[in-house]
Amino acid sequence: xxxxxxxxxxxxxxxxxxxxxxxxxPHLTDTPNFLPEQxxxxxxxxxxxxxxEWDVVGCASFVEERDKWARLxxxxxxxx
Ligand code: SF4
Numbered sequence: 001x002x003x004x005x006x007x008x009x010x011x012x013x014x015x016x017x018x019x020x021x022x023x024x025x026p027h028l029t030d031t032p033n034f035l036p037e038q039x040x041x042x043x044x045x046x047x048x049x050x051x052x053e054w055d056v057v058g059c060a061s062f063v064e065e066r067d068k069w070a071r072l073x074x075x076x077x078x079x080x
Contacts, residue, residue, distance in 0.1 A: 001055065001080055002016075002019060002054075002055040002056050002057075002079065002080075003056055003057065003058070003059065003062060004016045004019065004056050004059075004069070005067075005068070005069035005070070005078055005079065006064055006065060006066050006067065006068060006069075007059070007062050007063060007064065007065060007068060008063040008064070008065040008068060009034045009036065009061060009063065010028060010068050010069055010072075011028040011029050011068075011072055012029060012032055012033055012034040013032055013034045013036055013061075014032045014033075014034065014035050014036070015035075015036050015039045015041075015056060015059075016028070016032070016056070017029070017032040018054075019041075019054045019055075019056060022052060022053075022054045023053070023054070023079065025079060028069075028072055028073075034061075036059050036060070036061035036062075037059070037060040037061045038058075038059065038060040038061075039056050039058070039059040039060075039061070040056065040057050040058035040059065041054055041055065041056055041057070042054070042055045042056075042057045
């Protein structure tokens with residue numbers, strides 16, 4: 001589970017923008033302008049290397065804002 005979905009910066013963050021790209025998800029913004037400090041990314045490789053899942057599991061810039069992603073995209077399935 002990516003911690004970014006509960007982070008204040010999720011709709012401005014360059015790292016989360018890259019995670020969206022990896023997951024082929026629509027972007028929350030096309031112009032991210034926040035560079036986080038020390039994001040830790042967990043990469044899971046599945047299907048013999050055909051699928052990669054990126055999760056941010058730690059970040060020095062994380063500021064908790066519960067369900068921020070869900071509020072930005074009401075009714076959509078929250079990425080896991
Ligand atoms: S936790 Fe870090 S990487 Fe994730 S959205 Fe927040 S600032 Fe960006």
